[in-house]
Amino acid sequence: MNRLLLKTLFPSLLLGMSAAAFAATEQLSIVSNGETVGSIVVEGEGDRATVDYRVDNNGRGPKHREELTFGAGGIPTAWTIKGTSLMGGTVDESYRWSAGRAQWSSQADQGSAKAKQPPLYVVNDDSPYAIWVYARAALAQPDHSIAVLPAGRIALEQLRTLTVGEGDAATEVTAWRLTGVQLNPSYLLLDKDRKLFALFGPGADGTTIRAGHEAAVPMLGKLGAELETERAFQLQQKLAHRFDTPVRIRNVRVFDPASGALSPLSTVVVMRDTITQVIADDRLPQPEDEVVIDGEGGTLYPGLHDMHSHATLPSGLMYLAAGVTATRDMGNDNGFLQDLLSKIDAGQVAWPRIVPNGFIEGRSPYSARFGFIPASVDEALKDVRWYADRGYAEIKIYNSMNPDWVKPIAAEAHRLGLRVTGHVPAFDTPDRVIADGYDSIAHLNQLMLGWILRPEEDSRTPLRLTAMARAGSLDLASDKVQATVRLMKQRNIALDTTAVTLEQLMMSRARQVPMGQEDFLSHMPIGFQRYRKRSFVTIADKAEADAYQAGYDKMLETIAMLHKAGIRLLPGTDDATGFSVQREVELYVKAGLTPAEALRAATLGAEEFLGRADRLGSIARGKLADLVLVPGDPTRDISAIRRPRMVMKGGVIYFPTEIYTALGITPFTTAPAIRPAAKVAAREDAGGDAVGFGYGEHFHGD
The missing domain is CATH 2.30.40.10 (Urease, subunit C, domain 1)
Incomplete structure (x- = not known):
């Protein structure tokens, strides 16, 4: 495993003391699904620290460098971050407190505030180290809660003390829950000196853990599930x-x-x-x-549907609050999803109905790290049978799958009564995957890439999203487009569109509230607000901005063209806020569907695809009561x-x-x-x- 070198985490946490020089060296790793996917290097000298943060997972990940100066109580008085974000967008953020005034500039916003003492600033592009900085500042308060800039308040809750490791490697740690930054809480383990030992849970990008304790990552997964389950049980009861x-x-x-x-x-x-x-x-x-x-x-x-979701335990309440009563899980950690399904069936947690899809990925440097990654086609067929035995509805095939394996995987899935969906694997085409046995395609861009990319271009990279900037010049009446549409019609191929995610990517502009989020974003936690007000791709000039606008417009035209051709559209989001489902339905209307047609797609149309229209999808005597007022x-x-x-x-x-x-x-x-x-x-x-x-x-x- 690659290991994360962390030189000095400033152990002095006493009130009124600045972060002092400390000569300790610690190593940590960032692990996802049993594999190292990232690293951080933190170097400290006196009251200063530099942080190099890097994640490579599923062909993407943040990569940036932070520089911090600490003041009293370990609160930063200066903080700069430069690099790239999840999808490669530019990160260039700065914060400084001096002479009673705090000033900041980020992709999300710029501003200033008077403050006699250094306030705690929540950065727009954070890292596991930043989460620890927030937690340390909250710990220094009597009630473990602290107001933050630009707005809001964060709180830290002590949960339990435990020992990680055995013998000489045994370390006593305390688990804490940090809330108020993002929608999901973060879980931290701090050692007796209150230094960061691990960061994990639904708010984390993988598990960050001190070197020498990587074997404890599965245990932390169970601990995170246990702590988040306790919270979910309490919320359900309330x-x-x-x-x-x-x-x-x-x-x-x-x-x-x-x-x-x-x-x-x-x-x-x-x-x-x-x-x-x-x-x-x-x-x-x-x-x-x-x-x-x-x-x-x-x-x-009738309740709305998200036909492209990836369940997390806390996202269930967000879905329900938005009127979403059913989801189609398009790939997950298999153990987690099985456990979640049992808890939903028992009424222990708040969650919409879930139709599970079994995720199967190919092995490559770009592999997504969940579901199964088989090493051979025979192993892939075994994985299909595993999913079938557990009642999964579909098999989902992902980017790195060998195109030659699609046909036998689909045949085995169909033999066992499962449908097949997924991305169009790299160097494959929509026409071929349909011929090889797909019953639906995941993501509008995965369909359109078949008309945009050159054969040698690799869709395992962020190109699978950024290439949509080329879509503006696409002729939807062309032979190549219409040949695919005819094939979809002949084979009754559905498409889950996830247009809202493409909108977030293509139309994101720094310091602007994203399209379709104007009426809810200001209600959200400050970290979530600021993260959404950013550019997720690099836009060098007006020409590039215009290209994304043209690609976005063509995306809507494509939705209208497919609907007119009689292709079943399945509203999906690849998100978990619930608000995104509402926006997906709105985008159907923006594309030209009537509001009633868009609502039908998100209710009865989804249940017709799932085969449950006899008991769900409309409001009638004898049907299950999934309703929204x-x-x-x-x-x-x-x-x-x-x-x-x-x-x-x-x-x-x-x-x-x-x-x-x-x-x-x-x-x-x-x-x-x-x-x-x-x-x-x-x-x-x-x-x-x-x-x-x-x-x-x-x-x-x-």
Whole structure:
């Protein structure tokens, strides 16, 4: 393994003391799926440190150099970062505090603030070392919480003490959870001197661990899962609401994805996880022994779908708050996903329904490090059988797969009843993978690259995204394009588009709120806000910016052309915020679909593809209760889907206001009025005790 050399982590953490010179040398490694994928080198002298940070994973990764000067309490008074970000965009960030004023400049923003003492600045392009800097500053506060620049507050929570390693290598460490920087928390292990021993969990890019302890990485994976599961259990108990009595949702207009129309004001009744009644023009008295929710004239539609997701434990609540009740997992750590599916089935964690895909990658320097990476075609067929035995719906093939292996993999998958999807492997073509057995293609750019790239160009690199800048000149009426479209139509090939991810990449501009994120970004944690307000690719001049704009426009034209040709479009995101699903649906409308057509694709259309339209995808008697309540009419203004007031998944009710508050996000709307059933208690879906409601008409949670 490559190892990470860390020279001095400034052990002096006492209040009022500056970081002192320290001659210690430590080595750490950054590990993903059992392989080293990155390195950091930190060199310290006096109150200064330099940090070289590098990650190479899946053909991409941040690579930059940090220079820091520390003041009292270990808080930086100067911090510069130069290099490239995840997808190769330029990083050039600086921060300085002097004479009572803090000033900063980054891709996200520039600004200044008066401060008598050095404040803690949250950088736009951080590293594991930066996370430790934040944690150390929070540790120095009595309540382990500290305000940060440009805005917000971070907090550190002590979790448990444990020993890592055995014998002379045994090290006693304490686990901490850091929140307030990004959507997901970071988990750190600090030794007795409060130096960084490891960084792991959903907020980390791989696991960073001190050299000599790499064998402990699997243990840290289990520890991270355990700590995050404890948090998820607590949130489910607090936020999930199930009732033992019918739930009557009245005064709503029901969206029918088959017709694209809204009903007159109606009532929908749910008992446990099933819709029992859909009543138009309901004028009967409301039963006293039922929970009644007043939709106040809003719209009730089936839950949305993310048809290209990669599940993490904390992302479930974000999905549900956005009205997403089903996902198609397009590749994951196999052990993690199996465990998550069990927890979802048991009602222990808040998560949409998941349809799992089995990830199979080829071996190359660019390999993605999860799922299976078989060494031979026979091994790949064995992996297909592993997925089939565990109930996976599809096999997903990735960038580095040998094109000659696609056909036998697809044949084995089909023999066992699984569909086949994925990227178009490097040096392969969409036409060939369809002929070899693909049932759908993942990502609009993977389809379009077949019309853009030259045969010798390598799509395992970021070129698979940046080449979309060439798309503007593409003739969609050309023979090569239309031949592929005809083949897709003949073979009934679907496409999960992930247009929102392409928009984030192609249209990102430094210091600008990204397109489609204007109405939610300011509600998010400060680190998330600033990371999104950046250029994810290098844009050297106006010509290059114009090329990306033209490529983006062509992307939307392609969506419209495929829809008109009758190709099934599956809204997907390759993201996990939930907001991205809403934007994906909006992009379909921007491309030319009607709002009703876009909503159909994200609801009933997705379930038709998944083969579950008999029980999901529309609101009808006898179907499972996956529902979303929003104000307004999304068939007229698709942006109405951005304001869910209530989300129901299998009869379990979630109020987005409660979810966002619990996750440190400013809520967007209010919960609907609710009348508890007379003399009937509620029980929490996660196994909590029965709780009666002793308050007024608005439900406020437990």
